């Protein structure tokens with residue numbers, strides 16, 4: 600199931616950031632299939648760990664980008680990234696008691712990414728470079 604579709608509307612205009620977004624979308628959409636085979640519990644945990652690792656690395660890159668360009672709204676952006684880390688913690692707690700499915704995790708992550716990229720990442724690149732492919736609403 601493709602929970603999240605990468606479209607031109609999500610392009611920020613920064614190649615490095617866009618490529619990382621593409622990769623994360625790919626993982627959200629495809630990794631749940633590749634971790635079947637063991638127990639469901641192990642599969643879910645592996646899926647979440649893969650997403651968490653890539654998201655955390657990506658956030659670190661964006662944070663370096665903001666610091667380098669002295670982005671004035673960095674603090675607000677960092678708070679959103681922390682929010683994602685907290686969302687993942689909540690997912691892990693629910694997972695530990697068997698209260699989540701792959702699809703539910705996928706939907707939660709997909710919705711967060713879509714909103715964050717449209718609202719925050721596009722604004723960040725536009726402010727710094729003036730080259731976002733579209734202005735955020």
Ligand SMILES: [Fe+2]
Pocket residue numbers: 661676680715719720
């Ligand atoms: Fe971000």
Ligand SMILES: [Fe+2]
Pocket residue numbers: 616620657661716720
């Ligand atoms: Fe991002």
